[in-house]
Amino acid sequence: MISVEEARKNILSALSPLTSETVSISEACGRYLSENITPRRTQPPADLSAMDGYAVRAADVQTVPVTLNVVGEAPAGGSYDSPLGAGQAVRIFTGGPLPEGADAIVIQEDTTREGDRVTVLEGVASGRYVRKKGLDFTEGQTGLAAGRKLTPRDIGLLAAMNVPWVSVYRKPRIALLATGDELVRPGEPVGPNQIISSNTLLVAAMIEQAGGIAIDLGIAKDNEQSLRQMAAGARSADMLVTLGGASVGDHDLVQSILGKEGLQIDFWRIAMRPGKPLMFGDLNGIPMLGMPGNPVSSMMCSYLFLLPAMLAMLGQPPRLPKTTPAILGNPLNENDRREDYLRARITGQKTGIPVIETVPNQDSSLLSALSGADCLLKRPPFAPALSEGAAVEVILLDTDFPPC
Ligand SMILES: Nc1nc2c(c(=O)[nH]1)N[C@H]1C(S)=C(S)[C@@H](COP(=O)(O)OP(=O)(O)OC[C@H]3O[C@@H](n4cnc5c(N)ncnc54)[C@H](O)[C@@H]3O)O[C@H]1N2
Numbered sequence: 055m056i057s058v059e060e061a062r063k064n065i066l067s068a069l070s071p072l073t074s075e076t077v078s079i080s081e082a083c084g085r086y087l088s089e090n091i092t093p094r095r096t097q098p099p100a101d102l103s104a105m106d107g108y109a110v111r112a113a114d115v116q117t118v119p120v121t122l123n124v125v126g127e128a129p130a131g132g133s134y135d136s137p138l139g140a141g142q143a144v145r146i147f148t149g150g151p152l153p154e155g156a157d158a159i160v161i162q163e164d165t166t167r168e169g170d171r172v173t174v175l176e177g178v179a180s181g182r183y184v185r186k187k188g189l190d191f192t193e194g195q196t197g198l199a200a201g202r203k204l205t206p207r208d209i210g211l212l213a214a215m216n217v218p219w220v221s222v223y224r225k226p227r228i229a230l231l232a233t234g235d236e237l238v239r240p241g242e243p244v245g246p247n248q249i250i251s252s253n254t255l256l257v258a259a260m261i262e263q264a265g266g267i268a269i270d271l272g273i274a275k276d277n278e279q280s281l282r283q284m285a286a287g288a289r290s291a292d293m294l295v296t297l298g299g300a301s302v303g304d305h306d307l308v309q310s311i312l313g314k315e316g317l318q319i320d321f322w323r324i325a326m327r328p329g330k331p332l333m334f335g336d337l338n339g340i341p342m343l344g345m346p347g348n349p350v351s352s353m354m355c356s357y358l359f360l361l362p363a364m365l366a367m368l369g370q371p372p373r374l375p376k377t378t379p380a381i382l383g384n385p386l387n388e389n390d391r392r393e394d395y396l397r398a399r400i401t402g403q404k405t406g407i408p409v410i411e412t413v414p415n416q417d418s419s420l421l422s423a424l425s426g427a428d429c430l431l432k433r434p435p436f437a438p439a440l441s442e443g444a445a446v447e448v449i450l451l452d453t454d455f456p457p458c
Protein backbone atom coordinates (compact mmCIF):
# COMPACT_ATOMS: atom_id res chain seq x y z
CA MET A 55 0.00 0.00 0.00
CA ILE A 56 1.33 3.42 -0.89
CA SER A 57 0.48 6.63 0.97
CA VAL A 58 -2.28 8.99 -0.09
CA GLU A 59 0.27 11.66 -0.90
CA GLU A 60 2.36 9.34 -3.05
CA ALA A 61 -0.74 8.13 -4.89
CA ARG A 62 -1.79 11.68 -5.68
CA LYS A 63 1.73 12.55 -6.80
CA ASN A 64 1.78 9.58 -9.19
CA ILE A 65 -1.59 10.51 -10.65
CA LEU A 66 -0.72 14.17 -11.12
CA SER A 67 2.63 13.42 -12.71
CA ALA A 68 0.87 11.34 -15.39
CA LEU A 69 -1.39 14.22 -16.43
CA SER A 70 -0.96 17.46 -18.30
CA PRO A 71 -3.25 20.37 -19.18
CA LEU A 72 -5.77 19.72 -21.95
CA THR A 73 -5.93 21.75 -25.14
CA SER A 74 -7.87 25.02 -25.24
CA GLU A 75 -11.01 26.12 -27.01
CA THR A 76 -12.47 29.56 -27.68
CA VAL A 77 -15.86 30.29 -26.14
CA SER A 78 -18.17 33.29 -25.95
CA ILE A 79 -18.06 35.00 -22.57
CA SER A 80 -21.77 34.23 -22.27
CA GLU A 81 -20.70 30.58 -21.98
CA ALA A 82 -17.49 31.10 -20.04
CA CYS A 83 -18.60 31.29 -16.41
CA GLY A 84 -16.88 28.53 -14.42
CA ARG A 85 -14.33 27.85 -17.15
CA TYR A 86 -10.56 28.16 -16.66
CA LEU A 87 -8.74 30.79 -18.72
CA SER A 88 -5.88 29.41 -20.77
CA GLU A 89 -4.55 32.85 -21.81
CA ASN A 90 -3.87 36.19 -20.17
CA ILE A 91 -6.56 38.73 -20.93
CA THR A 92 -5.79 42.39 -21.58
CA PRO A 93 -8.54 45.01 -21.87
CA ARG A 94 -9.35 46.09 -25.42
CA ARG A 95 -10.35 49.55 -24.23
CA THR A 96 -9.84 52.01 -21.39
CA GLN A 97 -12.59 52.41 -18.84
CA PRO A 98 -13.81 55.05 -18.27
CA PRO A 99 -12.82 56.17 -21.76
CA ALA A 100 -12.68 59.83 -20.55
CA ASP A 101 -13.13 61.73 -17.26
CA LEU A 102 -16.82 61.11 -16.45
CA SER A 103 -19.24 62.50 -13.91
CA ALA A 104 -20.32 60.19 -11.08
CA MET A 105 -23.41 62.31 -10.34
CA ASP A 106 -26.19 64.35 -11.87
CA GLY A 107 -25.34 68.05 -11.48
CA TYR A 108 -23.01 70.64 -12.99
CA ALA A 109 -19.47 70.37 -14.27
CA VAL A 110 -17.50 73.35 -12.94
CA ARG A 111 -14.01 74.67 -12.42
CA ALA A 112 -13.47 74.02 -8.71
CA ALA A 113 -11.63 77.33 -8.43
CA ASP A 114 -14.90 79.13 -9.37
CA VAL A 115 -16.87 77.68 -6.46
CA GLN A 116 -14.50 78.15 -3.55
CA THR A 117 -16.64 81.03 -2.23
CA VAL A 118 -20.36 80.27 -2.12
CA PRO A 119 -23.04 81.05 -2.97
CA VAL A 120 -21.83 81.83 -6.45
CA THR A 121 -23.80 82.05 -9.69
CA LEU A 122 -22.43 80.53 -12.92
CA ASN A 123 -23.64 80.62 -16.53
CA VAL A 124 -24.91 77.28 -17.82
CA VAL A 125 -23.43 77.04 -21.31
CA GLY A 126 -24.47 73.53 -22.38
CA GLU A 127 -25.26 69.93 -21.51
CA ALA A 128 -23.24 66.69 -21.27
CA PRO A 129 -25.41 63.58 -20.96
CA ALA A 130 -23.97 60.05 -20.78
CA GLY A 131 -22.96 59.12 -24.31
CA GLY A 132 -22.95 62.78 -25.44
CA SER A 133 -20.53 65.65 -24.77
CA TYR A 134 -20.07 69.40 -24.51
CA ASP A 135 -17.24 70.07 -26.89
CA SER A 136 -16.01 73.59 -26.05
CA PRO A 137 -13.61 74.42 -23.23
CA LEU A 138 -15.27 75.62 -20.03
CA GLY A 139 -14.42 79.24 -19.30
CA ALA A 140 -14.23 81.03 -15.97
CA GLY A 141 -17.66 81.54 -14.40
CA GLN A 142 -19.25 78.84 -16.60
CA ALA A 143 -20.92 75.51 -15.81
CA VAL A 144 -22.20 72.62 -17.93
CA ARG A 145 -25.30 70.66 -16.99
CA ILE A 146 -24.05 67.08 -16.65
CA PHE A 147 -25.57 63.70 -15.92
CA THR A 148 -24.15 60.55 -14.34
CA GLY A 149 -21.76 59.01 -16.87
CA GLY A 150 -21.47 62.24 -18.90
CA PRO A 151 -17.95 63.31 -19.97
CA LEU A 152 -16.45 66.42 -18.34
CA PRO A 153 -15.80 69.26 -20.76
CA GLU A 154 -12.23 70.47 -21.10
CA GLY A 155 -11.37 72.82 -18.24
CA ALA A 156 -13.92 71.37 -15.80
CA ASP A 157 -12.42 69.48 -12.85
CA ALA A 158 -15.31 68.90 -10.42
CA ILE A 159 -19.02 68.20 -10.22
CA VAL A 160 -21.49 70.04 -8.03
CA ILE A 161 -24.47 67.77 -7.38
CA GLN A 162 -27.80 69.28 -8.37
CA GLU A 163 -29.13 69.13 -4.79
CA ASP A 164 -26.49 71.75 -3.90
CA THR A 165 -27.70 74.23 -6.53
CA THR A 166 -30.66 76.36 -7.56
CA ARG A 167 -31.36 76.95 -11.21
CA GLU A 168 -32.95 79.91 -12.95
CA GLY A 169 -32.96 79.83 -16.75
CA ASP A 170 -29.35 79.70 -17.94
CA ARG A 171 -27.94 80.52 -14.53
CA VAL A 172 -27.14 78.16 -11.70
CA THR A 173 -26.34 79.21 -8.17
CA VAL A 174 -23.92 76.89 -6.38
CA LEU A 175 -24.62 76.66 -2.66
CA GLU A 176 -21.83 74.24 -1.60
CA GLY A 177 -18.23 74.50 -2.75
CA VAL A 178 -16.37 71.43 -4.06
CA ALA A 179 -12.70 70.49 -4.28
CA SER A 180 -11.04 69.68 -7.59
CA GLY A 181 -11.76 66.06 -8.59
CA ARG A 182 -15.01 65.79 -6.60
CA TYR A 183 -17.42 63.26 -8.23
CA VAL A 184 -15.11 62.81 -11.21
CA ARG A 185 -14.27 59.28 -12.44
CA LYS A 186 -10.89 59.76 -14.03
CA LYS A 187 -10.14 58.23 -17.43
CA GLY A 188 -8.75 54.70 -16.89
CA LEU A 189 -9.90 54.56 -13.25
CA ASP A 190 -11.22 51.02 -13.80
CA PHE A 191 -8.76 49.60 -16.35
CA THR A 192 -6.53 50.67 -19.20
CA GLU A 193 -6.29 49.22 -22.70
CA GLY A 194 -3.40 46.80 -23.10
CA GLN A 195 -2.63 46.56 -19.39
CA THR A 196 -3.10 43.63 -17.01
CA GLY A 197 -6.62 42.20 -17.07
CA LEU A 198 -7.21 38.60 -15.97
CA ALA A 199 -4.45 36.02 -15.64
CA ALA A 200 -4.35 32.63 -17.36
CA GLY A 201 -5.50 29.86 -15.02
CA ARG A 202 -8.28 31.90 -13.43
CA LYS A 203 -11.64 30.22 -12.96
CA LEU A 204 -14.11 32.74 -14.33
CA THR A 205 -16.76 34.00 -11.93
CA PRO A 206 -19.94 35.90 -12.85
CA ARG A 207 -18.06 39.05 -11.79
CA ASP A 208 -15.27 38.27 -14.23
CA ILE A 209 -17.81 37.88 -17.04
CA GLY A 210 -19.00 41.42 -16.34
CA LEU A 211 -15.41 42.67 -16.38
CA LEU A 212 -14.63 40.88 -19.65
CA ALA A 213 -17.71 42.42 -21.25
CA ALA A 214 -16.67 45.89 -20.08
CA MET A 215 -13.15 45.24 -21.44
CA ASN A 216 -14.76 44.55 -24.81
CA VAL A 217 -13.44 40.98 -24.82
CA PRO A 218 -16.33 38.90 -26.18
CA TRP A 219 -14.41 35.63 -26.70
CA VAL A 220 -11.90 33.92 -24.44
CA SER A 221 -9.65 30.91 -24.67
CA VAL A 222 -10.34 28.34 -21.96
CA TYR A 223 -9.14 24.82 -21.20
CA ARG A 224 -11.33 22.17 -22.72
CA LYS A 225 -13.59 20.48 -20.17
CA PRO A 226 -12.12 17.15 -19.04
CA ARG A 227 -14.22 14.26 -20.36
CA ILE A 228 -14.41 11.61 -17.66
CA ALA A 229 -15.91 8.25 -18.63
CA LEU A 230 -17.60 6.40 -15.78
CA LEU A 231 -18.03 2.66 -15.85
CA ALA A 232 -19.85 0.97 -12.95
CA THR A 233 -19.29 -2.75 -12.50
CA GLY A 234 -21.27 -5.43 -10.73
CA ASP A 235 -23.92 -8.05 -11.50
CA GLU A 236 -25.96 -6.77 -8.56
CA LEU A 237 -26.41 -3.25 -9.90
CA VAL A 238 -29.41 -1.68 -11.60
CA ARG A 239 -29.96 1.94 -12.51
CA PRO A 240 -32.35 4.04 -10.41
CA GLY A 241 -35.90 3.45 -11.63
CA GLU A 242 -35.19 0.10 -13.28
CA PRO A 243 -36.93 -3.08 -12.08
CA VAL A 244 -34.98 -4.24 -9.05
CA GLY A 245 -34.70 -7.81 -7.72
CA PRO A 246 -34.46 -8.76 -4.03
CA ASN A 247 -30.64 -8.96 -3.89
CA GLN A 248 -29.95 -6.13 -6.23
CA ILE A 249 -28.51 -2.72 -5.43
CA ILE A 250 -29.35 0.58 -7.07
CA SER A 251 -26.24 2.00 -8.67
CA SER A 252 -25.63 5.33 -6.96
CA ASN A 253 -21.93 5.80 -7.60
CA THR A 254 -22.11 6.86 -11.22
CA LEU A 255 -24.59 9.63 -10.52
CA LEU A 256 -22.75 10.76 -7.40
CA VAL A 257 -19.38 10.94 -9.13
CA ALA A 258 -20.91 12.45 -12.29
CA ALA A 259 -22.40 15.25 -10.19
CA MET A 260 -18.97 15.93 -8.67
CA ILE A 261 -17.38 15.98 -12.13
CA GLU A 262 -19.95 18.37 -13.54
CA GLN A 263 -19.69 20.64 -10.48
CA ALA A 264 -15.92 20.72 -10.92
CA GLY A 265 -16.15 21.81 -14.55
CA GLY A 266 -15.87 18.49 -16.37
CA ILE A 267 -18.08 16.36 -18.58
CA ALA A 268 -19.19 13.01 -17.18
CA ILE A 269 -19.77 10.27 -19.75
CA ASP A 270 -21.87 7.44 -18.34
CA LEU A 271 -20.69 4.21 -19.95
CA GLY A 272 -23.29 2.19 -18.04
CA ILE A 273 -22.96 -0.86 -15.81
CA ALA A 274 -20.68 -3.71 -16.82
CA LYS A 275 -21.49 -7.24 -15.69
CA ASP A 276 -18.86 -9.18 -13.77
CA ASN A 277 -17.63 -11.01 -16.84
CA GLU A 278 -14.83 -10.53 -19.29
CA GLN A 279 -16.88 -9.75 -22.36
CA SER A 280 -19.08 -7.14 -20.73
CA LEU A 281 -16.24 -5.35 -18.97
CA ARG A 282 -14.00 -5.39 -22.02
CA GLN A 283 -16.66 -4.15 -24.41
CA MET A 284 -17.99 -1.44 -22.13
CA ALA A 285 -14.56 -0.13 -21.14
CA ALA A 286 -13.88 0.36 -24.85
CA GLY A 287 -16.45 3.17 -24.70
CA ALA A 288 -13.82 5.31 -22.96
CA ARG A 289 -11.79 5.61 -26.16
CA SER A 290 -12.30 9.35 -26.66
CA ALA A 291 -12.28 10.27 -22.95
CA ASP A 292 -9.55 12.08 -21.06
CA MET A 293 -9.84 9.60 -18.19
CA LEU A 294 -11.64 6.35 -17.46
CA VAL A 295 -13.02 5.86 -13.96
CA THR A 296 -14.22 2.39 -13.07
CA LEU A 297 -16.45 2.03 -10.02
CA GLY A 298 -16.31 -1.27 -8.14
CA GLY A 299 -14.55 -4.55 -8.78
CA ALA A 300 -11.29 -3.11 -7.48
CA SER A 301 -10.76 -5.38 -4.49
CA VAL A 302 -9.60 -8.98 -4.12
CA GLY A 303 -12.84 -10.96 -4.43
CA ASP A 304 -13.48 -13.57 -7.14
CA HIS A 305 -15.79 -11.11 -8.87
CA ASP A 306 -13.41 -8.14 -8.70
CA LEU A 307 -12.25 -8.39 -12.27
CA VAL A 308 -11.29 -4.89 -13.31
CA GLN A 309 -7.55 -5.29 -12.97
CA SER A 310 -7.26 -8.77 -14.47
CA ILE A 311 -9.57 -8.20 -17.44
CA LEU A 312 -8.44 -4.71 -18.34
CA GLY A 313 -4.87 -5.99 -17.85
CA LYS A 314 -5.45 -8.25 -20.85
CA GLU A 315 -6.66 -5.20 -22.76
CA GLY A 316 -3.41 -3.32 -22.15
CA LEU A 317 -3.92 -1.75 -18.72
CA GLN A 318 -0.55 -0.80 -17.23
CA ILE A 319 -0.92 -0.49 -13.47
CA ASP A 320 0.91 2.35 -11.74
CA PHE A 321 -0.36 1.52 -8.24
CA TRP A 322 -3.06 -0.55 -6.59
CA ARG A 323 -4.11 -0.15 -2.96
CA ILE A 324 -3.42 2.87 -0.85
CA ALA A 325 -3.14 3.45 2.88
CA MET A 326 -6.46 5.23 3.15
CA ARG A 327 -9.87 4.59 4.67
CA PRO A 328 -12.21 4.54 2.91
CA GLY A 329 -10.70 3.90 -0.51
CA LYS A 330 -8.04 1.26 0.09
CA PRO A 331 -8.39 -0.67 -3.19
CA LEU A 332 -7.89 2.40 -5.41
CA MET A 333 -5.88 1.67 -8.55
CA PHE A 334 -4.33 3.92 -11.14
CA GLY A 335 -2.93 3.06 -14.52
CA ASP A 336 -2.93 3.68 -18.22
CA LEU A 337 -5.31 1.91 -20.57
CA ASN A 338 -3.84 2.30 -24.03
CA GLY A 339 -3.07 5.99 -23.57
CA ILE A 340 -6.06 6.83 -21.37
CA PRO A 341 -5.37 7.41 -17.66
CA MET A 342 -7.54 5.09 -15.59
CA LEU A 343 -8.65 5.41 -11.98
CA GLY A 344 -10.14 2.21 -10.64
CA MET A 345 -12.22 3.12 -7.62
CA PRO A 346 -13.68 0.85 -4.98
CA GLY A 347 -17.41 0.20 -5.26
CA ASN A 348 -18.54 1.22 -1.79
CA PRO A 349 -20.28 4.57 -2.35
CA VAL A 350 -18.40 6.48 0.35
CA SER A 351 -15.12 5.08 -0.99
CA SER A 352 -16.01 6.19 -4.52
CA MET A 353 -16.91 9.66 -3.29
CA MET A 354 -13.77 10.02 -1.21
CA CYS A 355 -11.50 8.79 -4.02
CA SER A 356 -13.21 11.23 -6.37
CA TYR A 357 -12.74 14.05 -3.90
CA LEU A 358 -9.12 13.37 -3.11
CA PHE A 359 -7.82 12.06 -6.46
CA LEU A 360 -10.24 12.66 -9.33
CA LEU A 361 -10.88 16.35 -8.59
CA PRO A 362 -7.14 17.14 -8.29
CA ALA A 363 -6.61 15.18 -11.53
CA MET A 364 -9.26 17.29 -13.25
CA LEU A 365 -7.66 20.47 -11.92
CA ALA A 366 -4.34 19.38 -13.44
CA MET A 367 -6.10 18.87 -16.79
CA LEU A 368 -7.55 22.36 -16.39
CA GLY A 369 -4.09 23.88 -16.10
CA GLN A 370 -4.27 24.42 -12.34
CA PRO A 371 -1.38 24.05 -9.90
CA PRO A 372 -1.89 21.22 -7.37
CA ARG A 373 -4.38 22.21 -4.71
CA LEU A 374 -5.94 20.35 -1.82
CA PRO A 375 -9.13 21.03 0.10
CA LYS A 376 -8.61 23.69 2.77
CA THR A 377 -8.96 22.78 6.42
CA THR A 378 -10.59 24.83 9.13
CA PRO A 379 -10.14 24.63 12.94
CA ALA A 380 -12.78 22.73 14.92
CA ILE A 381 -13.29 21.29 18.39
CA LEU A 382 -13.83 17.56 18.68
CA GLY A 383 -17.12 16.74 20.41
CA ASN A 384 -16.36 13.06 21.06
CA PRO A 385 -13.26 11.02 21.93
CA LEU A 386 -11.40 9.05 19.25
CA ASN A 387 -9.20 5.98 19.42
CA GLU A 388 -5.68 5.85 18.04
CA ASN A 389 -5.64 5.46 14.24
CA ASP A 390 -4.08 2.48 12.44
CA ARG A 391 -1.79 2.59 9.40
CA ARG A 392 -4.42 3.97 6.97
CA GLU A 393 -5.01 7.70 6.61
CA ASP A 394 -8.59 8.05 7.77
CA TYR A 395 -11.26 10.43 6.52
CA LEU A 396 -14.04 10.42 9.09
CA ARG A 397 -17.44 11.79 8.24
CA ALA A 398 -18.51 14.33 10.89
CA ARG A 399 -21.31 16.73 11.70
CA ILE A 400 -21.16 20.22 13.16
CA THR A 401 -23.15 20.07 16.39
CA GLY A 402 -22.56 23.53 17.85
CA GLN A 403 -19.85 26.06 18.44
CA LYS A 404 -17.55 27.27 21.19
CA THR A 405 -16.05 30.75 21.06
CA GLY A 406 -16.88 30.94 17.37
CA ILE A 407 -15.20 27.62 16.52
CA PRO A 408 -17.41 24.77 15.26
CA VAL A 409 -17.80 21.73 17.50
CA ILE A 410 -17.88 18.55 15.42
CA GLU A 411 -18.88 14.98 16.19
CA THR A 412 -17.82 12.06 14.06
CA VAL A 413 -20.67 9.99 12.65
CA PRO A 414 -20.94 6.88 14.88
CA ASN A 415 -20.96 4.35 12.03
CA GLN A 416 -18.16 5.00 9.56
CA ASP A 417 -19.00 2.06 7.27
CA SER A 418 -18.13 2.97 3.70
CA SER A 419 -21.50 1.80 2.34
CA LEU A 420 -23.55 4.39 4.25
CA LEU A 421 -24.85 7.07 1.93
CA SER A 422 -27.25 8.63 4.45
CA ALA A 423 -24.37 9.33 6.85
CA LEU A 424 -22.34 10.69 3.95
CA SER A 425 -25.14 12.96 2.80
CA GLY A 426 -25.75 14.15 6.37
CA ALA A 427 -22.09 14.94 7.04
CA ASP A 428 -20.92 18.54 7.10
CA CYS A 429 -17.21 17.91 7.16
CA LEU A 430 -14.38 15.38 7.05
CA LEU A 431 -11.89 14.84 9.82
CA LYS A 432 -8.60 13.67 8.36
CA ARG A 433 -6.51 11.50 10.65
CA PRO A 434 -2.95 10.69 9.60
CA PRO A 435 -1.67 7.10 9.93
CA PHE A 436 -1.08 6.20 13.59
CA ALA A 437 -2.60 9.47 14.86
CA PRO A 438 -2.80 9.25 18.67
CA ALA A 439 -6.10 8.93 20.54
CA LEU A 440 -7.94 12.22 21.07
CA SER A 441 -10.20 13.25 23.91
CA GLU A 442 -13.37 15.25 23.68
CA GLY A 443 -12.53 18.95 23.38
CA ALA A 444 -9.35 18.37 21.37
CA ALA A 445 -8.46 20.98 18.74
CA VAL A 446 -8.69 19.46 15.23
CA GLU A 447 -8.76 20.60 11.62
CA VAL A 448 -11.63 19.61 9.33
CA ILE A 449 -12.43 19.84 5.64
CA LEU A 450 -15.81 21.51 5.23
CA LEU A 451 -17.85 19.70 2.59
CA ASP A 452 -19.90 21.67 0.08
CA THR A 453 -17.37 24.46 0.03
CA ASP A 454 -15.56 25.49 -3.01
CA PHE A 455 -13.19 22.65 -3.82
CA PRO A 456 -12.37 23.01 -6.55
CA PRO A 457 -13.43 26.61 -6.23
CA CYS A 458 -16.42 27.48 -8.38
N1 LIG B 1 -10.82 -9.70 1.67
C1 LIG B 1 -10.93 -8.41 1.45
N2 LIG B 1 -12.11 -7.92 1.14
C2 LIG B 1 -12.25 -6.61 0.92
C3 LIG B 1 -11.13 -5.75 1.04
C4 LIG B 1 -9.88 -6.30 1.35
O1 LIG B 1 -8.87 -5.61 1.45
N3 LIG B 1 -9.83 -7.64 1.52
N4 LIG B 1 -11.32 -4.42 0.86
C5 LIG B 1 -12.63 -3.91 1.21
C6 LIG B 1 -12.74 -2.55 0.87
S1 LIG B 1 -11.86 -1.48 1.85
C7 LIG B 1 -13.56 -2.10 -0.08
S2 LIG B 1 -13.74 -0.41 -0.30
C8 LIG B 1 -14.33 -2.97 -0.92
C9 LIG B 1 -14.20 -2.51 -2.37
O2 LIG B 1 -14.50 -3.52 -3.18
P1 LIG B 1 -14.68 -3.38 -4.75
O3 LIG B 1 -14.05 -2.18 -5.28
O4 LIG B 1 -14.28 -4.65 -5.32
O5 LIG B 1 -16.22 -3.08 -4.87
P2 LIG B 1 -17.39 -4.11 -5.11
O6 LIG B 1 -17.09 -5.38 -4.46
O7 LIG B 1 -17.70 -4.10 -6.53
O8 LIG B 1 -18.51 -3.34 -4.31
C10 LIG B 1 -18.40 -3.06 -2.94
C11 LIG B 1 -19.78 -2.68 -2.43
O9 LIG B 1 -20.23 -1.52 -3.07
C12 LIG B 1 -21.45 -1.74 -3.76
N5 LIG B 1 -21.41 -1.06 -5.04
C13 LIG B 1 -20.59 -1.32 -6.07
N6 LIG B 1 -20.84 -0.51 -7.09
C14 LIG B 1 -21.82 0.30 -6.70
C15 LIG B 1 -22.51 1.36 -7.34
N7 LIG B 1 -22.24 1.72 -8.61
N8 LIG B 1 -23.46 2.00 -6.65
C16 LIG B 1 -23.76 1.61 -5.38
N9 LIG B 1 -23.14 0.63 -4.73
C17 LIG B 1 -22.20 -0.02 -5.39
C18 LIG B 1 -21.50 -3.21 -3.97
O10 LIG B 1 -22.80 -3.68 -4.13
C19 LIG B 1 -20.82 -3.74 -2.72
O11 LIG B 1 -21.73 -3.79 -1.66
O12 LIG B 1 -13.89 -4.30 -0.78
C20 LIG B 1 -13.75 -4.73 0.57
N10 LIG B 1 -13.47 -6.09 0.58
Ligand code: MOO
Nearest residue numbers: 328329330351418
Ligand atom coordinates in the same frame (compact mmCIF):
# COMPACT_ATOMS: atom_id res chain seq x y z
O1 MOO C 1 -11.40 1.28 2.18
MO1 MOO C 1 -12.94 0.57 1.82
O2 MOO C 1 -12.94 1.90 0.80
O3 MOO C 1 -13.16 1.15 3.48
O4 MOO C 1 -14.53 0.69 2.34
